[in-house]
Amino acid sequence: MEVGFPTIKSRKLTIVNHIPISKTLKFWEGLKEGKIYTTKCKKCGTIFFPPAGDCSKCYSSDMEWIELSNEAEIETFTHILVRPATFQHYEPYTVAIGRLKEGVKVLAWLTGAKLSEIKVGMKVKLVAKVTPEGEPTYEFQPI
Amino acid sequence: MRKVAVIGVGNSKFGNRQDVNVTELAFEAVKPALEDAGLIPKDIEFVAVGSAGAGAWYEEALPAVIAAEYCGLTGAGLVRCEAACASGSAAVFTVYSAIASGQIDIGMALGLEKMREVDTLTVVELIGRAGYYLWEFHNFGMTFPAYYAMHATAHMAKYGTTEEDLALVAVKNHKYAALNPVAHFQKEITVDEALSSYPIAWPLKLYDCCPVTDGAAAVILASEEKVKELKIDTPVWIEGIGASSGTGNLSKRDSYVGLKSAVIAAQKAYKMAGVGPEDIEVATVHDCFTIAEILAYEDLGFCKKGEGPKLIREGQTEIGGKIPVNVDGGLKAKGHPIGATGCSMIYELTKQLREEAEKRQRQVPLKKYIALAHNVGGTGHYCYVTILRR
Numbered sequence: 305m306e307v308g309f310p311t312i313k314s315r316k317l318t319i320v321n322h323i324p325i326s327k328t329l330k331f332w333e334g335l336k337e338g339k340i341y342t343t344k345c346k347k348c349g350t351i352f353f354p355p356a357g358d359c360s361k362c363y364s365s366d367m368e369w370i371e372l373s374n375e376a377e378i379e380t381f382t383h384i385l386v387r388p389a390t391f392q393h394y395e396p397y398t399v400a401i402g403r404l405k406e407g408v409k410v411l412a413w414l415t416g417a418k419l420s421e422i423k424v425g426m427k428v429k430l431v432a433k434v435t436p437e438g439e440p441t442y443e444f445q446p447i
Numbered sequence: 448m449r450k451v452a453v454i455g456v457g458n459s460k461f462g463n464r465q466d467v468n469v470t471e472l473a474f475e476a477v478k479p480a481l482e483d484a485g486l487i488p489k490d491i492e493f494v495a496v497g498s499a500g501a502g503a504w505y506e507e508a509l510p511a512v513i514a515a516e517y518c519g520l521t522g523a524g525l526v527r528c529e530a531a532c533a534s535g536s537a538a539v540f541t542v543y544s545a546i547a548s549g550q551i552d553i554g555m556a557l558g559l560e561k562m563r564e565v566d567t568l569t570v571v572e573l574i575g576r577a578g579y580y581l582w583e584f585h586n587f588g589m590t591f592p593a594y595y596a597m598h599a600t601a602h603m604a605k606y607g608t609t610e611e612d613l614a615l616v617a618v619k620n621h622k623y624a625a626l627n628p629v630a631h632f633q634k635e636i637t638v639d640e641a642l643s644s645y646p647i648a649w650p651l652k653l654y655d656c657c658p659v660t661d662g663a664a665a666v667i668l669a670s671e672e673k674v675k676e677l678k679i680d681t682p683v684w685i686e687g688i689g690a691s692s693g694t695g696n697l698s699k700r701d702s703y704v705g706l707k708s709a710v711i712a713a714q715k716a717y718k719m720a721g722v723g724p725e726d727i728e729v730a731t732v733h734d735c736f737t738i739a740e741i742l743a744y745e746d747l748g749f750c751k752k753g754e755g756p757k758l759i760r761e762g763q764t765e766i767g768g769k770i771p772v773n774v775d776g777g778l779k780a781k782g783h784p785i786g787a788t789g790c791s792m793i794y795e796l797t798k799q800l801r802e803e804a805e806k807r808q809r810q811v812p813l814k815k816y817i818a819l820a821h822n823v824g825g826t827g828h829y830c831y832v833t834i835l836r837r
Contacts, residue, residue, distance in 0.1 A: 380598070382596035382650075385649070389572040390588075411697055
């Protein structure tokens with residue numbers, strides 16, 4: 305990309321991965337219904353977020369789906385101005401990590417709040433949604 | 448376990464190196480390392496290459512193979528190590544282990560990265576994907592500045608750390624880079640310039656971030672028997688190496704005011720070396736972002752938790768202070784060619800311990816001759832701490 309030095313261009317290659325979601329399908333389907341599900345190990349009781357089909361604690365694969373509460377408290381956050389190549393069509397966005405009352409934490413966009421209003425310790429709600437492009441996702445919103 | 452020493456080091460000029468391809472860049476580190484050790488390529492029994500972006504931000508998918516070919520090292524045992532930004536240290540760890548175990552007597556760790564063949568936003572994308580693509584990038588577009596910005600936000604909220612504290616790290620590291628012939632940046636900056644630079648991921652600004660850099664560094668290690676046989680004047684011994692790791696999902700971390708993997712890796716390295724933080728006389732720490740240097744002070748025990756900002760405010764991490772840190776300019780200003788950084792840290796500390804630092808103003812006064820390298824991969828996804836003694 306630098307000018308000034310002679311270079312040759314590599315051949316252009318577009319890569320799109322097809323990421324399996326069979327084991328977490330209920331999570332992705334739930335987002336479309338406005339619900340946030342995750343998994344809990346039936347053997348040791350550990351709750352996972354992100355949802356997992358296998359328990360990394362006791363190695364059981366006997367998991368059950370639970371619906372998460374939507375109350376969260378912000379542990380930390382940032383506001384991303386320099387965005388990755390595939391995020392150029394978005395305005396700068398805020399990303400936060402919130403702790404849910406179940407004890408698990410979630411990383412997601414925080415929308416609808418000015419940067420100057422966001423504080424560590426702030427209470428927010430976690431909301432499932434579908435993007436304008438039709439992709440299921442979830443975000444924090446001010447209460 | 449056998450004793451292992453650093454017997455040769457080489458470091459290419461860091462910077463925008465579009466004048467060379469990845470193999471030619473490797474040669475610039477391998478040649479001086481071999482000359483430094485007084486060896487020829489066929490003396491090297493095993494080569495571990497640290498490189499993170501193979502086939503992504505540069506075109507070659509098997510850099511170990513082609514770098515070895517270009518440098519006449521073909522035939523040696525060969526592997527590429529990936530530990531993100533700690534890939535170079537993973538290569539050092541691999542060669543160290545092979546020698547300590549008795550498998551080989553002489554090996555080379557070669558750190559290598561060619562990052563400026565693609566545009567900056569593509570680099571931001573590729574590094575952002577290297578956290579947990581599915582859960583933190585796909586929908587949320589996390590970037591590496593953003594991961595460290597989250598640590599800065601948390602540290603500021605808990606300990607009152609300020610944006611000016613972060614700027615002081617940048618100013619210090621630029622000051623030393625301006626005295627380091629291999630550094631990417633060769634100019635000093637002021638606190639005001641740092642504070643008024645463009646925001647990248649709030650609260651981090653341009654001057655809080657390391658540049659996108661091309662570079663290579665090579666480290667040759669040998670067993671104690673070989674050190675004697677080759678009559679090496681000033682071997683630098685690897686006294687301790689500790690490695691640890693953290694979760695890919697940042698959401699699964701206990702806290703954001705430190706890197707647990709760094710604390711654990713440091714504990715292991717200190718224990719193995721039989722020394723403590725008070726014994727360290729010079730350190731290179733992983734300041735990919737200014738907040739990362741402050742976290743490192745605390746995680747390595749150079750100060751108590753939350754007192755990192757005080758160390759930088761008091762100038763305790765400059766030459767003449769309690770513990771000089773990143774007097775080569777650090778990742779922040781020397782540059783951070785991802786896979787090369789771990790080997791470049793060993794290059795710098797070896798030069799310091801031999802009292803050969805260039806320029807001379809950068810030489811740290813030594814009594815115990817003990818140094819520490821702290822190399823983090825990702826945001827504490829990996830961590831290697833290496834303790835050296837002359």
